[in-house]
Every structure is written in structure tokens, then in C-alpha cells.
Amino acid sequence: MRFMWLFPLITLGAAPAIADNLRDSVSDLFTPLSADVVELSDNALTPEKISLGAKLFKDANLSDSGFFACASCHNPAKGGADGMDRAIGHTWQDGSSNTPSIFNSVFNTLPFWDQTDSTQTAREGLDLRAGIDPSAATDRMIARIRANPSYADLFRAAFPDAAEPISFETLSKALEAYQATLVTPAPFDAWLNGDDNALNAQQRAGLSVFVEVGCAACHSGINLGGDAYYPFGLVEKPDAEIAADQDESRYMVADSSADGRVFRASPLRNITLTAPYFHSGKVWDLKRAVTIMAESQLGAEVSEAEVDQIVEFLHAVEGERPVE
Amino acid sequence: MRFMWLFPLITLGAAPAIADNLRDSVSDLFTPLSADVVELSDNALTPEKISLGAKLFKDANLSDSGFFACASCHNPAKGGADGMDRAIGHTWQDGSSNTPSIFNSVFNTLPFWDQTDSTQTAREGLDLRAGIDPSAATDRMIARIRANPSYADLFRAAFPDAAEPISFETLSKALEAYQATLVTPAPFDAWLNGDDNALNAQQRAGLSVFVEVGCAACHSGINLGGDAYYPFGLVEKPDAEIAADQDESRYMVADSSADGRVFRASPLRNITLTAPYFHSGKVWDLKRAVTIMAESQLGAEVSEAEVDQIVEFLHAVEGERPVE
Numbered sequence: 001m002r003f004m005w006l007f008p009l010i011t012l013g014a015a016p017a018i019a020d021n022l023r024d025s026v027s028d029l030f031t032p033l034s035a036d037v038v039e040l041s042d043n044a045l046t047p048e049k050i051s052l053g054a055k056l057f058k059d060a061n062l063s064d065s066g067f068f069a070c071a072s073c074h075n076p077a078k079g080g081a082d083g084m085d086r087a088i089g090h091t092w093q094d095g096s097s098n099t100p101s102i103f104n105s106v107f108n109t110l111p112f113w114d115q116t117d118s119t120q121t122a123r124e125g126l127d128l129r130a131g132i133d134p135s136a137a138t139d140r141m142i143a144r145i146r147a148n149p150s151y152a153d154l155f156r157a158a159f160p161d162a163a164e165p166i167s168f169e170t171l172s173k174a175l176e177a178y179q180a181t182l183v184t185p186a187p188f189d190a191w192l193n194g195d196d197n198a199l200n201a202q203q204r205a206g207l208s209v210f211v212e213v214g215c216a217a218c219h220s221g222i223n224l225g226g227d228a229y230y231p232f233g234l235v236e237k238p239d240a241e242i243a244a245d246q247d248e249s250r251y252m253v254a255d256s257s258a259d260g261r262v263f264r265a266s267p268l269r270n271i272t273l274t275a276p277y278f279h280s281g282k283v284w285d286l287k288r289a290v291t292i293m294a295e296s297q298l299g300a301e302v303s304e305a306e307v308d309q310i311v312e313f314l315h316a317v318e319g320e321r322p323v324e
Numbered sequence: 325m326r327f328m329w330l331f332p333l334i335t336l337g338a339a340p341a342i343a344d345n346l347r348d349s350v351s352d353l354f355t356p357l358s359a360d361v362v363e364l365s366d367n368a369l370t371p372e373k374i375s376l377g378a379k380l381f382k383d384a385n386l387s388d389s390g391f392f393a394c395a396s397c398h399n400p401a402k403g404g405a406d407g408m409d410r411a412i413g414h415t416w417q418d419g420s421s422n423t424p425s426i427f428n429s430v431f432n433t434l435p436f437w438d439q440t441d442s443t444q445t446a447r448e449g450l451d452l453r454a455g456i457d458p459s460a461a462t463d464r465m466i467a468r469i470r471a472n473p474s475y476a477d478l479f480r481a482a483f484p485d486a487a488e489p490i491s492f493e494t495l496s497k498a499l500e501a502y503q504a505t506l507v508t509p510a511p512f513d514a515w516l517n518g519d520d521n522a523l524n525a526q527q528r529a530g531l532s533v534f535v536e537v538g539c540a541a542c543h544s545g546i547n548l549g550g551d552a553y554y555p556f557g558l559v560e561k562p563d564a565e566i567a568a569d570q571d572e573s574r575y576m577v578a579d580s581s582a583d584g585r586v587f588r589a590s591p592l593r594n595i596t597l598t599a600p601y602f603h604s605g606k607v608w609d610l611k612r613a614v615t616i617m618a619e620s621q622l623g624a625e626v627s628e629a630e631v632d633q634i635v636e637f638l639h640a641v642e643g644e645r646p647v648e
Contacts, residue, residue, distance in 0.1 A: 058382040060396045067412065072384045072391040077468045088391065092416030144401045150647045323474045 022204055023192070026211055031222040032192040033269070033319070038106055038180045043173050045180060048158040053178025054324060055154065056171060061144040065090060070175070074102035076324055079273025080182065085281030098281035101267070101274050103322070106180040108226035110264045113279040138168050145171065184270060184319025191316070199316050206313025209306045214298045218265035224317060226267035232278070235299035238292050244280035272311075272318045286311050346528055347516070350535055355546040356516040357593070357643070362430055362504045367497050369504060372482040377502025378648060379478065380495060385468040389414060394499070398426035400648055403597030404506065409605030422605035425591070425598050427646070430504040432550035434588045437603040462492050469495065508594060508643025515640070523640050530637030533630045538622045547591035548641060556587050556602070559623035562616050568604035596635075596642045610635050 037045050056062065057070045068090075073082045080101035082088070087095030097113045105111070145151055146166050155165035155174075162170055188207075190198035199207070210216055219225040232243050263279050276282065277289040287307050294300040294307075302310075361369050380386065384393045392414075397406045404425035406412070411419030421437045429435070469475055470490050479489035479498075486494055512531075514522035523531070534540055543549040556567050587603050600606065601613040611631050618624040618631075626634075 058384070058393070060382075060393060060399060061401045066399045066402060066406065067396040068391060069382070069384060069393065069396075072393075072396075075384060075390045077385045077471060078390060082390065147401060147645070148648060149645055321471070321473055324472060 022208060023194075026207065026216070027192070029211065029216045029220045030188075030192060030224070032189040033104065033107075033183060033185050033222055034189070035183065035185050038183070040106075040176065040180055043176055045177050046158065048154070049174050049177040050181055051178075052151075052154045052158045053174040053176070055151075056145075056175055057178055059145075061148070062141055063090070064140065066144075070102075073099050076103075076182070076321060079103065079270040080105075081274040083275070085276050097279045098276065101270055102179060103182050103184050103319070104223050104267065104269050105226075106183065107222045108264075108267055110227060110229070113263050142166065142168060142171070182322045184322060186269065186319035187316045188313075189319075200312075202309055202312040203316045204313075206309035206311070207316075209302070209309050210313055213294055213300045213302060213306075215293065215310070218297070219268050223267035223269055225265040227265070229262035229264055230297070231262050233296045236296050238296045242278060242280055242282045242292065243296075244278075244282070268314060269317050269319060272315050286314065290314075346532060347518075350531065350540070351516070353535065353540045353544045354512075354516060354548065356513040357428065357431075357507060357509050357546055358513070359507065359509050362507070364430075364500065364504055367500055369501050370482065372478070373498050373501040374505055375502075376475075376478045376482045377498040377500070379475075380469075380499055381502055381648075383469070385472075386465055387414070388464065390468075394426075397423050400427075400506070400645060403427065403594040404429075405598040407599070409600050421603045422600065425594055426503060427506050427508050427643070428547050428591065428593050429550075430507070431546045432588075432591055434551060434553070437587050438553070438585065466490065466492055466495070506646045508646060510593065510643035511640045512637075513643075524636075526633055526636040527640045528637075530633035530635070531640075532633075533626070534634050534637055537618055537624045537626060537630075539617065539634070542589035542621070543592050547593055549589040550591035551589070553586035553588055554621070555585070557620045560620050562620045566602060566604055566606045566616065567620075568602075568606070592638060593641050593643060596639050610638065614638075 039045070043049075057074075060066050060069045060072070062069060063072075068088075073087060074080050075082055080103035082099045084099065086097060087099045089095050100113065151166060155162075155170060158174055159165045159170045164170075187198040187203075210219075216224075218228065218230060221227055232238065237243055266277075271277075272286065275286065276284045277286070278292075283289045283292065290307050290310050291302065294302045363369070367373075381394045381398075384390050384396070386393060387396075392412075397411060398404050399406055404427035406423045408423065410421060411423045413419050424437065475490060479486075479494060482498055483489045483494045488494075511522040511527075534543075540548075542552065542554060545551055556562065561567055590601075595601075596610065599610065600608045601610070602616075607613045607616065614631050614634050615626060618626045
């Protein structure tokens, strides 16, 4: 019942005395992101593994059709997403949800919008599918990768101890290693680390509003989200087209009870680059998205000036594009 | 009027005395392919340019959607083509013709099935389109490539004298340089160069039939085709579905006179890997394709045994997959 801890945090978020020492007051809510290489359990990040993963990430042979690569939908030029309302699948099938960014995804506790599989972790989520349709047949994929003469040496260098260097397991680990390097430190991190000038006045004001109104109740931690599920419309349902929570009943979380379908609070890093918004991808304007969130999740009326400030703050969590 | 020289060659192809000294008798028809790097006019092949081209070849940002890379349709795992009947375009649009292989395409005099633009050369043909739809907006594409921090150094290293290293011109040249390395020397080349054992008896018999029947009239040179246009059904029209020459009148060559639409004789290297066949992509079986060619282009009755021999010979022009 992850989303139960929403309520104490809303109380915290509404606490006073934020403006006086803003950094101190938010230091428990956010964790700065560092450009240092992350450590993964059971998958040491070596340069060989990372560069192999980078090559695989762009290899269209990981999809069954051979037309789509990981990078087709998780495009570094589009903030690690695709700029579409909903994901594209095998043969350009229409997907059910907006594509999440690959950037900083190593820090998300939850990999997807909803709990399609309760055992799914970020690593198990690497099922190498083309968009929504898990059509990539693993055997065919591995056969195609093995048939590529340029991979033999690269896999052997990346996995010197593996009896069979090219396997689904090694391939997944190389992709996971590369994925872990796609992190985007932003001005907000520099500010959290003590650089007063990293945020301008408007952005600091936006951060205050963000916390005061209660956004940080769900959008906190290192990724400002990405670690718990909530109903969309906790206080007030948004328009049915935007909420889009009645279809796709197979995505229902069994124990979410009367609240119906729940969704992961979207990580907000680089949100300025990844329109359109929400799992439905129905909202293209970030100011409108912020307003809808305030009303439907928090029952809060926010002024236009406050929305502008929040959006300015969100620009400060837009990071540098990683080297591919 | 390129296809006029078809007729003298048919006469030559039907000449006797081929079986006695097969290699001597075909040496004027075919040119062995070498693994040596090709020289291009006005585009010196440097390792920096080639490796940059290899990276661009897999970059989906060269298509306007950001979903398709060059390698999506010219997939090295599929003989440099896509294994589809007709090309896929922007948003999975249905294309008008089968995708030609990128392998050895540097040696084709003609880049496409038909003369969509009379000024088009292989180099100008690098218009970086996703399938059939030239929807990639050049300015957006260049902006996305420039926005990728990993490209700045690579372009500068590949084009040290360019005032603006990242431009459509340099990008095209890098891709052309990489394309020129995608060559696939085959057993047939070793045999042409004097290695008697490179072809088995069945393959040598197939080569004899290939020349005697007249296939080599159009399928000759270094790529066994790729350098002239002909009507499909020179002697006898194939089934309308296979011929598919009435639609797409915009592809008509203005001076092809009463013969109607003409098509490039397909290069036959790696034809064993690139089913389905013909511009229409309607035939999946290579033996059937060979039979149709013999009947419709040459008016020749070939026995099943002879077709088997020709297909065995075609296996000897399947080359080694290039290192990507």
C-alpha cells in the first residue's frame, strides 16, 4: 500500500517556515542527483559493458520486426521519450500509455505507469519490447545478435567470465549498465548542494509553491516522483479523456480497492522536454498539466502566477543531456 | 537508352563453348568484388568518417518521427534489406516497392528500382528518408544531430577542415563513407580470382546455365545487376500482381516509350538473404523468382534441375556479412 504515505507528507508539505530557509526546509524531501556512476547490485559497471549497452540500445534487431530500437521510443533527443501521446508498438500499433523517459530511470523504484506485473522491477522491466507489444521473440533476437560479427568481441570483453558471452542475460545486463549512465544532473541539484545562484528568484519561488501546495508529497526523492502509485484524481477527477482510467482493466492493481486504477507519480526530471503529459498523453501544455495536478490530486486552487513559478522551477530540474 | 545493350548481350550469353573453360568464358561478364576499401570521388574514406557514418546509420533521429534509422530498413541482419514485401515509410506507411539491399550498393550505377528523379545518383539518393516517404525535414534533423553532445567531437574529427562540421553535406558524406564499407566478398569472387574450389560442381553448373540462358545479359558486372533499367516482362508479362507495373505512374521514365514502366535489374549479391523478390515483393521463393525471370525476360523454358543449379550458384554470391 505504497500510496498510503501520501497523507503524512501532504501535512508536512503544508508546513510553514519554508521561505526563511528554503534549502533546509526541503532537504528531507529531495536528494541531489550526481553525475557519478551508480552502483548496481550484481552488475558492475565497466566501460566495456556500458559501450556495448550503448550499441545495443540503438540496434533495431532487438525488436521482432527489426525496425525499432530502444532509442526509437526512448530517444535521447526527446528527453529520453518519444514526444507522442501514447507509445507506438510493433508495426506502429497504438499503445495504451505515454512513454516514460529512460533518463534517470535507474533511480525509479517503479518502472511503469501501472503495475502490469507485481514482480516487475526496473531490471526485469528490460524486456526489450518494441513499444507496448512484447513481440520480440527472445530466441530470434539472440540469434540475430550472435549473427552480427561485430558483437562477438564486444560481448567477450564485457563479460569475460561468461561461458556463453551472448545471451539474454548478458544483453540485459549491458543495457542495464548503459541505462544507468543516462543521468541528467540539473541546476536544482547544484542548488541542493549549496550553490545559491543555481536557481533564480522565480525558480526558488516556484520550489516554495511546489512544496507548500503539496506537489512534493508525491513528487519527491531523487527523481521527484517515480516511486509510488496513486489514483489519478485523488481529490477531484480530471476530464474523462485526460483521466483515461476506465479502459485497460487488465492494468488494474488487484489491491487498489475502491480507488480503481492507480498510476505512478511521474518523475519530474526533464518534464520540460517530454510533452505530452500524464499516462494518457492528452495534455501538451505544462502549465495546464500543473494546474490539473493541483486541482485533481490536491484540491488546490493555484494562481496563474504560481503555476508560472512552478514551471520555472521545473525548468531547473531539466538536466544536461548525457553523452550517448 | 541503357537497356538497349541488352540485346547484343543476350546473343553473347547464348554463345557456345562455355563449359570448356568456364572462368575464361565469363571473365568479361563479371568483375570480382574485393574487400579493399573503395575510393569515392570527393570523399576520402577515413576511419573517423566511417565510424561516424556507422553511428549515424543507426540513429533514429535521421527520420522525422525519430523512430526509424537507416538500419531499420537496411538491416545488416537481413542482408541489408528489411524482409518485407514493400518498404515501410513514415508512421508505417505502405511503400510502393521492395527495399533494395544497402550491401555493395556503392557499386550500383542506379540507386533505385525506377528513375524517380533523373538527376539522382547513388550519392544524391542519400536523402535520408524513412522508407518511401521523404518526410525527414532536413533542418529539424540537423538540429537534433547538433543537439547530441556525443557528435560534436566525432564530426570535427571526421571533417577537420569544415567551417561548420555538422551539416547535411558532412552528414551525407559520413553515411556515404560508411555505406562504401558495406561490401560482401563471396565464394564466387574467390573463384573468379582463380580459386577452383570456391565453387562446387553444382554451383559451376548453375553459373553455366545462368550465362547460357541469358541471365547474365542484365545481371552482370561487379554486382550482377544494378546498372540498367528494363521492362518487367520483356518477352512475356508475368502475372499482373507480380508485375505491378500499372500503378504509380509518377515513376514512369519519360523516355521509356512504349515499354511502359521500367525497373532496374536487381543486383544479385546476397539475393539468397533478401526475400521477397522483385520490386513488388510478391514472390518469396527464390526458385520461383528464377523461373519467372527466365520466362518473362528471356522467353526461356528452364528445367527444375537447372533452376536448382542457378539457385546453388546464387548461394555462391552470398558474401560475408560486413562488420558494422
